[in-house]
Amino acid sequence: MCSRSGPSGRANVWPAGDTNAARTNFFGIVIRRRMPSNTVGGDISRRVLLGALAGTALLGSTRVQGRQNLDENAGKKQYQGDRANTGYIPEECPPTANVRKEWEIDPDELRTTDMAIITTANVTYGFDESVYVVGKHRGAILDVDPESGSVGARWRADDFDGELTTPAAWNGVLYVGAGENDAGFEGTHGVVYAVDLYDEGTVWRSGVGRGPAYVTASNDLYVGSKGALYALDAREGSGLWTDVPDDADAQVGYPAVAGETVVYATDAGGVYALGEGGNRQWSADVGGGGTHVSVDDGVVYAGSADAPSVRALDLSGGSVRWETAIAGPVTHPPAVAGGRVYTFVRENGEEDGAGVLTALDAATGDRLWEFRTTSVYIGPRPPLVSRDAVLVVGNPKPYDNLNNAVYVVDAASGDRRARIDLRQDPGTSAPVVLEDTLYVADNSVGIGYLSAHVGDTRCGDPPSPPDGGDGGDGGSGDRHSLMIGANGPVDYTLRVDGSLEPDTDGGNYTADPGDEPTREGGLWTVSDSTGPAPEDAGGFTYLGDRYIFDGSVEDLSLAPASGVDVALYLDERRATRDEVARVSSGRHSLMVGANGPVDYTLRVDGSLEPDTDGGDFSADSGDEPTREGGLWTVDDSTGPTPEDAGGFTYLGDRYILAGSVEDLSLASAGGADVALYLDERRVSRAELLRSR
Template identity: 25%
Template sequence: MASVPLTAGDPVRVGRYRLLARLGQGGMGRVYLGRSPGGRAVAVKVVREALLWDEGFRLRFAREVEAARRVTGFCTAAVVDADPSGNPAWLATEYVPGLSLQEAVTRHGVWPEQAVRGLGAALAEALAAVHAADLVHRDLKPSNVLLAPDGPRVIDFGISAAAGDTALTETGTVIGTPGFIPPEQLRHEGVGPAGDVFALGAVLAYAAAGVGPFGGGPSQAVNYRVVHENPDLRGLAPALAAVVARCLAKDPRERPAVPWLLNELGHPEPADGDRHTYRGAPAPDGGEESDGGVATAGWMPAPVVDSATRMRDETPTEPMPRAEDGRPEPPADGAPEPPSGTPPRARRRRLRTALATATALAVVVTGVVVWRVSADEEKDDSRPAAPANVEEIWSRSLDEGQTMAMATERAVYLENKERHEITALSVAGGSDRWARRVKASDVSGESDYVKNTVGDDIEITAVSGGLLYYGSGQYLYALDADNGDPLWKHMDDSFHPSPVAVGGAAYAHMNAFFYVLDPRTGDELWKHVFEGLTSDDVSVTGDTLLTHGKKELIAVNTRTRKETWTYEADSEVETAPVAAGGKVYFGTKDGALYAVDAASGDEAWRGTFEGELWDGRLGGGAGGPEVADGNVYFENDGHVSAFDADTGRVLWRKKQKTDEVTSLTVVDDTVLVHDSEGYLSALDADSGKTRWREPVDVDDDADFGIVGNTVFVELNGRLTAYRAAT
């Protein structure tokens, strides 16, 4: 599991464990790499402070800690310590050095059949241990499977529950991750061991194909496919697909039991002491011993084992130094110990960002920045200080429940999901342009799925062609983006697409089709269905709509309403297609940038990353290449590159001081780059030289968005706009 350094807001010690780095975070709290006084590495989950005011949560957490202590087995991470009544409450488990399955597939690609079978056997063994303790995991997914050198471990029992206990879950609450939640749970029909078997099948499909069996996109759309549609298992070998299909049966009674899966996928057989192999998944070289005599799982792909081995070797194991009085030494930087006995501070919400910008002759939700928002919490009015090269324009507090959803060059749009309110602010001064309580679907007469899973909260999905689109219940609504006047609603079966308006038509794209609406009335004009699953990414240039499947870039003529060409890349397409100057540019999972002729679909050129520059992960990135002044700017994790748009010649490449670039935009002669550490950099567009690098949202509870050179930071319930120097 990859780690990042601690920041000023992180504790330095929890219980008897010194915290060394942050491993990740989720809805319940943050997870840290810790070290015991004796040098043992542990993963310490610290509960989010806002939850500690809820006595019901404390009771649930204490009961789940006690239940998790009962889980033992080769393929689980054992609980070693906990304090569910502390401030903060925390849980320490065995530290598993290695990538998550999600990271492994992203970095190194999909797994061969034999490796997937070995993985399935190991996970079945872990579920057997969980179910033997009379528990149900309820959140088995690729990020909760860690791959150590000696095999996988299932982690995160933070939302597990006793198999027969319904009192620990609020009525109507759906817990889990879309695509891995079983249909019976979405229908509120109960949770049992068969639900974990469903999740296991989805995890194996992900390992074999690189995508979940029910595709991606908005959670409502994924949940709908789980309940109503068959899984897509075309990327799996036939024999493996047959096993996975049984796991994914809609009726939990038709799913296989865990012992059957162990026998079918490969039962563990002892080999040379404590090592394990799995029938049907032998080590490639006939052995399993790694350097240092530590057992390895020989069926795992070699690059995954290598990554896990390096992480294991880098794990600190020496005992903590002690001062003369026998107490552990304080941290080297003199950071104070966390106070004891004090009430928890209110933790602010964390926003998630994804950037979509327009380029010449291309429309990708034109000029819009999209924020994904987690649950609202208490807030204070402290404000971030402006860095030297980032000038504050305005700042204003947000109402309770109000969050930023999108911004264009003219307006910032706020939404209050539960109160059904949308507010438009002026980008120039932050003042209200208009505010409106909008319509929301009446779901009282709808199915249980719509009432309990979809609900009637509102969600802004796009601003395009002068309209603001939002979804609620089973409908897509449109407002006039300039004054907030309601225009129409369209039945979209709760999919809530993000329409792209071009030339008097609004193209609403889903995972296997798109339909075209009249933006004046909301009437459906026509519809196009693809043969297989496609991405939600869509661009429209002239008479051509562009989207992509797994490896294919697909062009549809919007006049003839027929597919005109398909181009197949060597790796999975990872970014939205961007059209400019008669070419279409897109990036793939292996880090390559492609240029394809927009009229014929012929490849014009491709740029690849090799040697030290190459990294198989593409990261969240800028969501697509940026085309400006005859150049194409592209990021591959921490690298930013500039290519000649016509020839593909590399103009420059620049490694950033971070592992991942999270957004990239071009303004005049400047490339503005935001990174995963919360810094904004300005690069010279011609040479790639860094002009400046400033912190903008290094506080982990802040978030960032950018339109042109206007930067938005939301922190502590306050939205602040800055202007970046270019």
């Protein structure tokens, strides 16, 4: 525990009808069915509690009122589904058909209690199949009927200035961390509150660290704050032990608990495993920016934001099992279920970037599939795995449209099962599923909404772990495509431990001579079909057409055959249809490709011409690798000639590989731009080497 002492504070139960406002900016939602029999008060009917817990910060522990003995088997679900942060709830099934809004809390009703809600929410599952959606509001817990959404009892605390984090529930007590601001301290300091869910009273509060406090509840509490991990007695809030990371100024995120081992990560890139009494077992460096970890089946999964990737570490010793590059910064614990690891990120970390849900093989790190949303307005929120589905909140329209929707994606295949459109609001919580009902909180210009959605549920058994394959010549058995292209001459050497073969069938995006646009209604228009034949669809063979245009894209319509993946590239980077449609000026290249038949229509206000010179990434028949030092190796040159370098003409070679890329050396001439594509997504050389 922190040894400093600070000013005392008090919390109070807010009588019905009292409308005195308290300053705070956080709220939570608790959904619960029954109170365990060993808890005071007996059984109660299920209800929803929207809560913002607030009070004057303390450093050290203050006990406010008594509490019954805790049951270590009650209420283990919390942030990201459980105390290991896996984000997995195998017993729940989300609605996916005929979905309708069952109820929505009326903001006018909230105003009468002087409690407008502002949501910036994460999700946690808690006490006795409880659910919490955490965000911001004016220092109270509201009791909301789950059948109607009507507001009942409430709790409030005094004088709070700060922000609370996602709570954990344990045997009827809500434990929530905060980052509080106080004039007597420099910046933010951490506080943990224990609040009784039944009599709306504060059990205790305790000061921890110099930053926001992130709580995980087990037999004891483990709290990450700036500069340390704290272990607290769950009954009293007193300190048990403290672990300080190597960088004493680093922020510690939500700890993960697996058996007797506590694992935490910091924003400086450190991962630490602690045993009984806080004895450090090992530490590792995974790269900065990611502060939260998850643990499953003896493996620690840690994400990095600075060098976007997921790394799997052995729980017993910290050795690296694999590392895989991800499309954008990983800011949440990877979700783990059914032998798969899931992340949801903004592509390239850009504000208007697409939302990318990625599934990895938990055993090998191999990329299984990616699912994309047009953009992500808020978050991104962590994915939730519910039975055989993965839920994420994305924007079905370009970033500045403020739209939000819950996407339900098949956990095994990555196919979309449902899109549940929400309010056109700037903020939306992570999804919550309980008893076939989806709960979501939204924020609209300072006024919060909580809504419940019901419909038909069609869940199967949780998916089995993916097949690892025999790996061929030492590889993983998981095959990938790799394109090496450039807009000028480039020499390259590629070395693979596994298998490597030239792809002479796929990768040709050069336009056909007949792809000439026509003038229709003042717009240059081309309607055509591309992609491989139906009998060759669904695999690694991607074919397409390439255009150069200047001006604005007025329309791009796509009609792919069932199960076909359409790949669009704007200026040599993978793009969504909506990203292409947002182009309003300038000269650009566009490739329309697919791994099966697709019909498309492109309309441009400006100029549009087929590119019959660039876009050919098919390997030549002579690009055969040789075996050197146990590695499959290919040395070759690609790209246009020097006299055609530096413009829109990109040419290259394409390969299919399995195993690990041990080396890729590139030597370009005259400042040529080299474009690398792994599984149809552009990556850097460093990302390629990390991912394989």
